[in-house]
Amino acid sequence: MTVSKENLHVALDRYFGFDKFKGNQEAIIKSVLNGNDTFVIMPTGGGKSLCYQLPALMLDGTALIISPLIALMKNQVDSIRGYSQDDEVAHFLNSSLTKAQMKQVKQDIMDGKTKLLFIAPETLTKEENIEFFKQVNISFVAVDEAHCISEWGHDFRPEYRRIRSMLDAIGEDIPVIALTATATPKVQSDIVKNLNMDDHNTFVSSFNRENLYYEVRPKGKKEQTIKQIIQIIKTIPNQSGIIYVQSRKSAEEIAQMLVVNDIKAAPYHAGLDAKTRSQTQDGFLMEDIDVIVATIAFGMGIDKPDVRFVIHYDIPKSIENYYQETGRAGRDGLEGRCIAFYAYKDILKLEKFLRDKPVAEREMGAQLMQEVMAYAETTACRRRFLLHYFGEDFNDEDCGKMCDNCRHPKEKVEVKDEMKLALETILDLDENYGIKTLIDFVTGNETKQIKDFRFNKRPLFGKGKGKDDTFWSSVFRQGILEDLVYKDIETYGLLKMTDKGHEFIKHPHSFMIPINHDFEAELAESNDAPVRTAVLDENLMGMLKDLRRKEAKRRDVPPFVIFQDPSLEDMATQYPITLDDMIQVQGVSKGKAKRYGRPFIELIANYVEENEIIRPTEFVVKQVANKSKVKVNIIQGIDRKMPLEDLAGSNSLSMEELLEELYAIVNSGTKVNIDYYIDENVDEYSREDILDYFREAKTDSVEEAYAELNEDDITREEIEIMRIKFLSDYAN
Known part of the structure; x- marks a missing residue:
């Protein structure tokens, strides 16, 4: 059936209310309407679903849409029904339906009311369904998420490889x-081969998402990384975003941290029950939740156009995963930020999961992870790297500074001689090895493999040992980007020469490249750099000390009971002017802030206003209350009046360590009552002497107290115990 261009545009307007097609949509739809097998590669947000929805509505019969996710099916069915007056126009058939519902769906198909039927490949395999479809007029079959066919795809599903045989069982010549x-x-070749699409039309849209900004940052300690994530989100408040993590535990922890910092967030992972997952998904779509912290299961069934950022807390297992997940940002055409945190130790973690897999799967997984590492560490244009990976040519200049490497370019170095050596190395090892072995060879690293094959006896072995692995990795990677060599995926990434590479060896020319990021070194460098803090305001510090003295007199307690010096120094640096600010000050708990903070807050607020001081803008990330197991055990043990020696033993602490923990507990504002222990273990006269000392003392130093009191046969341990009582009774 051939359809005129005019008919197509009329149909587009009638069924969907659009006045024009995007990109290749029109040509693709014509191919389907003409009964041709059609292969469509179109990035997320490019309008793939219209390519089968419109022809299904226009052709006689029912189109089968094979889809991997039940959630995705429901959303798409709801979407199509939204454009139509009749719910029967689209159905899904899967395990979530009752027998009665399945019967009704099949009746609607037999009655010719249903134009699109969404079905999982597992459902299609059932004999009764194949028998049913033999009796039905099938207009065509759409295989959505077709990458699931290939073991090299990012979401391989074995059932997808059986689709062709199932279609053959239903009937001959059904267009796909x-x-x-x-x-x-x-x-691509796997999909075409498996679906037996010998004579087909292929439509490849550009993989370039111009509105997405790509950035990779070194991943340090968990607290630092989460702080960075909160800072990123706070710069674009009340916007939708997704944070991808590998583990359920991380999803829960990070979501909790975001909530504590006034960000509407929720975790999403397979460990949650179906109802909670559904509520979270709906909350995200309805904007009751701004940020989802998800394991990779989240997002395939979500069509939310205004996701403004996608953050990878953990680096994904493949470039396909990464591209698919970042593709969920900016579907409305406005800018989306894609930020990935990368640490080599995360790659090692992923490699551990591969250890028990069959050899082929292990090789494949390792190859995919090598590509992710290369992407993370490259200093070349990230957009060019991604597009090259998907077989598309791209010029760095066209990036428009929409990746961190183009926005902050690294200086380039001349590598003409080194590139020639790299290419000669590939030939010397008979084009039979991947980058890792080639780098070991050129740098003279005598690994077991190098020794076993006697590569260390070859003339080029170690010729490049003056440069490190990062340098040589950059050279080989740039050779791939510039098509001097190519990576043979069929043989798990062995490097092979191109004609252009052979030509370079004969006639070398200037070759400038930026050297890859060494994130481990960059992170160490930033950690070693002196920490820049705001400068202590000496004038304010003096005023705070005066105020502390007055407050101490008024309350009849030593000054240190109110706030210790480090706390005052922090106040004279951060200028806290609210109760929330005060709680962030070092050594100030919520209870302490409420009890003593008000006059200090008022003094600082007046001082800031009078002196027109610009307060430090860097916010302090609020932490989830850290009631460690040991602290909780200690407090509960004291409530049960356990002897302190037994309490120390049951928590694997020495008595000295237990008293340190107790000091920290009372210092942060928690009351404890150890009178039961003191009555048994501290002489009555010693108790009074020690309390009298601390009532007059300038500091709560145990050393100073011991120097003053030890002539009276008072032990250091007794002083530590009574200091805990004093601080608990007076400071809290």
Whole structure:
């Protein structure tokens, strides 16, 4: 059936209310309407679903849409029904339906009311369903998320490899349209071969998402990374975003930290029950939740156009995963930020999961992770790297500074001689090895493999040992980007020469490249750099000390009971002017802030106003209350009046360590009552002497107290015990 261009535009307006097609949509739809097998590669947000929805509505019969996710099916069915007056126009058939509902769906198909039927491949395999479809007029079959067919795809599903045989069982000559948002050349050939699409039309849209900004940051300690994430989110408040993590525990922890810092967030992972997951998903769509912290299961069934940022707290397992997940940002065409945190130790963690897999799967997984490492560490244009991975040419200049490497370019170095050596190395090892072995060879690293194959006896071995692994990795990677060599995916990433590479060896020319990031070194460097803090305001410090003295007299307690010096120094640096600010000051608990903070807050607020002081803008990340197990055990043990020696033993602490923990507990504002222990273990006269000392003392130093009191046969331990009582009774 051939359809005129005019008919197509009329149909587009009638069914969907659009006045024009995007990109290749029109040509793709014509191919389907003409009964041709059609292969569509179109990035997320490019309008893939219209390519099968419109022809399904226009053709006689029912189109089968094979889809991997039940959640995705429901959303798409709801979406199509939204454009139509009849709910029967679209159905899904999967395990979530009752027998009665399944019967009704099949009746609507037999009655010719249903134009699109969404079905999982697992449901299609059932004999009764294949028998049913033999009796039905099937207009065509759409295989959505077709990358699931390939073991090299990012979401391989074995059932997808059986689709062709199931279609053959239903009937001959049913046209097929296969659609995917991410497919490397290898995955593309797998899909075509498996679906037996010999004579087909292929439509490849550009993988370039111009509105997405790509950035990779070194991943340090958990607290530092979460602080950075909170800072990123606070710069674009009340916007939708997704944070991807590998573990359920991380999803829970990070979501909790965001909530504590006034960000509407929720975790999403397979450990939650279906109802909670559904509520979280709906909350995100309805904007009751701004940020979802998710394991990779989240997002495939979500069509939310205004996701402004996608953050990878953990680096993904493959470039396809990364591209698919970042593709959920900015579907409305406005800017989306894609920030990934990278640490080599995360790659090692992922490699551990591969250890028990079959050899082929292990090789494949390792190869995919090598690509992720290369992407993270490259200093070249990230957009060019991604597009090259998917077989698309791209010029750095066209990035428009929409990646961190183009926005902050690294200085380039001349590597003409080194590039020639790298290419000669590939030939010397018979084009039979991947980057890792080539780097070991050129740098003279005598690994077991190098020794076993006697590569260390070859003339080029160690010729490049004056440069490190990062340098040589940069050279080989740039060789790939410039098509001097190519990576043979079929053989798990062995490097092979191109004609252009052979030509370079004969006639070398200037070759300037930026050297890759060494994130481990960069992170160590930033950690070693002196920490820049705001400068202590000596004038304010003097005023705070005066106020502390007055407050101490008024309350008849020593000054240190109110706030210790480090706390005052922090106040004279951060200028806290609210109760919330005060709680962030070092050594000030909520209870202490409420009890003593008000006059200090008022003094600082007046001082800031009178002196027109610009307060430090860097906010302090609020921490989730850290009631460690040991602290809780100690407090509960004291409530049960356990002897302190037994309490120390049961928590694997020495008595000295237990008293340190107790001092920290009372110092942060928590009351404890150890009178039961004191009555048994501290002489009555010693008790009074020690309390009298602390009532007059300038500091709560145990050393100073011991120097003053030890002539009276008072022990250091007794002083520590009574200091805990004093601070608990007077400071809290």
